[in-house]
Amino acid sequence: MVHVVVRLRAVLAGSVHHGSLAFAMSSQPLVLAVDLGGTKLAAGIVDDAPTLRGKAVRPTVTSDAAACLADLFACIDGLLAETQVAVQAIGVGTASMVDYARGYIVESTNLPLRDIPLRDQLQDRYGLPAAIDNDATVACIAEHRFGVARGVNDMLMLTIGTGIGGGIIARGVPYRGYSGAAAEFGHMVIDVHGPRCQGSCPNSGCLEAFVSGRALAAAARRLAAERPDSAFAAAAASGESLDGPLVTRLAQAGDGDALAVYDELGTLLGVGMTGLVNAFNPEMIVVGGAVAAAGDLLLEPARRVIAARALRPQRDQVRVVRAAFAEDAGLIGAAALAFTELLASL
Numbered sequence: 001m002v003h004v005v006v007r008l009r010a011v012l013a014g015s016v017h018h019g020s021l022a023f024a025m026s027s028q029p030l031v032l033a034v035d036l037g038g039t040k041l042a043a044g045i046v047d048d049a050p051t052l053r054g055k056a057v058r059p060t061v062t063s064d065a066a067a068c069l070a071d072l073f074a075c076i077d078g079l080l081a082e083t084q085v086a087v088q089a090i091g092v093g094t095a096s097m098v099d100y101a102r103g104y105i106v107e108s109t110n111l112p113l114r115d116i117p118l119r120d121q122l123q124d125r126y127g128l129p130a131a132i133d134n135d136a137t138v139a140c141i142a143e144h145r146f147g148v149a150r151g152v153n154d155m156l157m158l159t160i161g162t163g164i165g166g167g168i169i170a171r172g173v174p175y176r177g178y179s180g181a182a183a184e185f186g187h188m189v190i191d192v193h194g195p196r197c198q199g200s201c202p203n204s205g206c207l208e209a210f211v212s213g214r215a216l217a218a219a220a221r222r223l224a225a226e227r228p229d230s231a232f233a234a235a236a237a238s239g240e241s242l243d244g245p246l247v248t249r250l251a252q253a254g255d256g257d258a259l260a261v262y263d264e265l266g267t268l269l270g271v272g273m274t275g276l277v278n279a280f281n282p283e284m285i286v287v288g289g290a291v292a293a294a295g296d297l298l299l300e301p302a303r304r305v306i307a308a309r310a311l312r313p314q315r316d317q318v319r320v321v322r323a324a325f326a327e328d329a330g331l332i333g334a335a336a337l338a339f340t341e342l343l344a345s346l
């Protein structure tokens with residue numbers, strides 16, 4: 001087994017988490033994982049367990065493309081210099097539209113990156129094979145390789161955060177569509193008369209307008225305003241922010257209004273999933289992202305809708321399951337991409 005040893009004597013970036021590094025120059029393959037989000041940039045050294053052997057986190061620089069990329073490379077340089085570890089490949093998950101085959105970041109909503117050949121830039125700079133993909137796709141690959149969908153050959157994943165990202169594993173391999181833009185499950189219409197969608201989507205009534213952290217926050221604000229006797233009004237009066245985690249906390253504490261919000265959210269999620277079940281006949285649908293923290297409060301109504309509305313036999317075959325990874329899902333996903341696409345023979 002050939003190890004490409006990367007020993008960059010770069011200036012330490014100062015954001016490496018000292019004391020959390022438990023690595024050794026072992027024969028176990030390691031990859032460098034990068035999670036490039038709209039607000040947070042993380043880099044990590046990950047093995048195929050997957051164990052995170054070292055991690056650096058910092059706010060994403062969003063002023064312009066050059067500064068964003070310079071900081072990305074500085075973050076990687078700092079982690080590699082700190083760990084002095086041999087990695088065999090680089091995997092990147094990013095909150096952007098990615099052309100996987102060409103290794104390009106095509107377009108971004110929350111990053112200043114457009115038409116960036118990031119894969120080749122990484123390969124040239126570090127002399128290692130690299131792969132980049134959309135963060136929802138790599139989260140899906142992570143659940144398939146390491147998480148709740150191990151051994152499942154036909155699966156879908158919905159990552160529900162501010163909006164909804166999607167991923168597809170078909171016959172055991174990622175399916176990305178013609179140019180890598182597939183699996184935008186958040187932009188399936190569930191109400192033709194629904195509200196305008198956000199960002200660059202020209203559509204109305206998309207699933208993510210109803211099922212997202214943004215939708216939870218809107219429900220919390222509405223309840224606080226309309227129901228002065230509600231727990232939401234009390235939370236607002238005591239200075240708590242009216243957001244998704246508040247709805248989740250109140251629902252888990254048994255608050256009726258919050259439970260009703262999740263019942264409605266889960267029902268609408270089930271309507272969207274019913275279309276996916278009919279179209280894809282998946283063995284499993286995995287739900288991740290911050291909103292998945294609500295667990296069965298969200299998933300049980302969705303399962304009920306699928307059982308009532310989807311076609312047979314697929315409605316009886318699909319399992320709707322919460323994702324295994326949450327906190328470090330982005331880094332584990334980027335590592336899973338590198339292991340799956342670049343080191344498949346290991």
Ligand SMILES: [Zn+2]
Pocket residue numbers: 186187188197198201202203204206
């Ligand atoms: Zn949309």
